[in-house]
Amino acid sequence: MPGETGHHSVGVGSLLTILRDGQARTRGELVQLTGLARSTVSQRLDALMHHRWVVATEDAISSGGRPAAAFAFNESVRVVLSADLGATHARLAVIDLGMTVLVERAVELPIDQGPEATLGWLVTAFQDLLEQAGRDLAQVCGAGVGLPGPVEHTTGQPVNPPIMPGWDGFPVPAWLGERIGAPVLVDNDVNIMALGEHWAARPEVDHMIFIKIGTGIGCGIISDRRLHRGARGAAGDVGHIRLASSDVLCRCGNVGCVEAVAGGAAMAATLRAEGVDARGSRDVVALMRAGDTRAAQLIRQAGREIGGVMASIVNFFNPSAIVLGGDIAEAGEHVLAGVREVIYSRSLPLATQHLSIRASELGDRAGVIGAAVMVVEHVLAPDTIDRTVAG
Known part of the structure; x- marks a missing residue:
């Protein structure tokens, strides 16, 4: 078809990607954006509407005359099951394709009770939340699961996780x-x-x-x-970078790891040794919030130790943003x-500018x-959508 050379890459899935930014678009706009013929755009829209990935809405900003039909991504057509499993607690959610959290639950859940x-x-728990x-x-x-240990992403299998016996x-x-009858990542x-x-x-x-601290x-x-x-999925394991100033034994068997300090x-553990009742990271933050100066000092010093490791990474990787998360970041x-x-x-001025x-x-x-x-990017990837629609 004349005028379509080089645009065969804009398949059904790619058309959906264009609509996923949340903006409704008319057929005319999609023809302009893709360079495809109007008949081809219509055909692909029909396929997306048949699978309910896309819905027709009336375009309010019509230029007089009858309103043009606009097409929008149908964010509520499917849901994702999501689980963030930590060492001792878990958070689960049911989330739609527009990343709106429909329901969520946080629970105490020890990961060391094993996989089954x-x-x-x-x-x-997922069945309850869906209900x-x-x-x-x-x-x-699909379902997405985060585990507190190294994971080989291609197989989704945990690899020698230090705090997850049996996994x-x-x-x-x-x-x-x-x-659950759906793909699991x-x-x-x-x-x-980091993805979130x-x-x-x-x-x-x-x-x-x-x-994550x-x-x-x-x-x-x-x-x-x-x-x-x-x-091997081990990128970013900064917790075991050695601090020259420390000889504290780490659970990994080495001494001086930043995590051990x-x-x-x-x-x-430091607070317990000083007679304060603190079982874990949340207790440390709670003490700081309650005005405990020792907890506040420890947290600031921890920030400095982590900053020392990060300074080298900033020089090496040159990121535009560093984001702190995890329980201690709540401080x-x-x-x-x-x-x-x-x-x-400690970092180079150019890297921190x-x-x-x-x-x-x-x-x-x-x-x-x-x-x-992670799940939505996998499920809505253009080639996955092309296969779903073709199949």
């Missing part, structure tokens, strides 16, 4: 997928938090580092707007002040939003 017990509980949201399993297009090599996607908890936070900051941040310390890397996982578990200015102080004094260092916008929700982003 944890995931079995998850299946039941609350007035949805059912038939509307679920090594467990086929999480297959086990869970069989029970699994990643490390910090990676999904990047989605919230979108689309202007190309290079971002997300640091909780029981341990980890980091998710967004490079060129994509998550960088590394060769500045992680929530380490700070709680806000104390931890941010410590991190900023060291990064700005336009660098933003801030607390997470999504807070506790970063993980469940990120797990949903």
